Amino acid sequence: MKTLIAYATRYGTTEECAHYLAERLPGEVEARDIRRKRERAEGFDAIVVAGPIYAGRVMRAVERFCEVNREALLRAKVGLFICCLYSGERAQAELEAAFPPWLTAHARIRKVVGGAIELKRLTLPDRFLVRAVGDSDIRRIRFDELDAVAEALKELR
Numbered sequence: 730m731k732t733l734i735a736y737a738t739r740y741g742t743t744e745e746c747a748h749y750l751a752e753r754l755p756g757e758v759e760a761r762d763i764r765r766k767r768e769r770a771e772g773f774d775a776i777v778v779a780g781p782i783y784a785g786r787v788m789r790a791v792e793r794f795c796e797v798n799r800e801a802l803l804r805a806k807v808g809l810f811i812c813c814l815y816s817g818e819r820a821q822a823e824l825e826a827a828f829p830p831w832l833t834a835h836a837r838i839r840k841v842v843g844g845a846i847e848l849k850r851l852t853l854p855d856r857f858l859v860r861a862v863g864d865s866d867i868r869r870i871r872f873d874e875l876d877a878v879a880e881a882l883k884e885l886r
């Protein structure tokens with residue numbers, strides 16, 4: 730089984746999650762940052778697409794990756810996850826909106842895996858936008874949900 734984990738990230742949380750997941754999957758696994766290159770997803774049995782949420786939307790690189798790789802995605806077993814700081818219904822709505830409906834319908838795994846903010850790393854505009862969340866760093870990555878993604882992917886074999 731050959732698996733691609735295609736992720737976008739602004740500050741590294743989604744990248745950390747992608748690598749955490751990669752270490753827990755059997756077979757050949759590639760974790761690739763899809764921000765710069767026009768990544769192609771042909772030739773994988775399973776593809777996990779992952780991205781962070783900013784102002785209610787998934788990073789644009791994720792939307793582009795899904796558009797460009799529609800056929801390869803529809804041929805593969807697909808898992809989707811988002812990194813974000815909301816939880817509950819709001820996070821589910823963000824997950825629903827993050828991927829195109831054809832991909833959401835095709836995906837066998839869909840998860841919200843939490844997120845993190847390290848204030849000193851944020852650009853000034855981002856710092857301004859998140860001022861409402863307070864003065865401390867936040868780290869709420871749901872490693873248990875990532876474990877669940879790994880287990881579910883193994884079941885799909």
Ligand SMILES: Cc1cc2nc3c(=O)[nH]c(=O)nc-3n(C[C@H](O)[C@H](O)[C@H](O)COP(=O)(O)O)c2cc1C
Nearest residue numbers: 738739740741742743781784785813814815844845
């Ligand atoms: C400027 C800014 C806007 C954000 N907007 C949202 C949001 O609308 N909804 C949400 O659930 N999380 C939001 N977050 C939290 C991020 O999704 C979270 O920090 C995530 O872990 C970032 O992942 P990354 O480091 O891979 O870019 C925001 C964070 C920042 C810094």
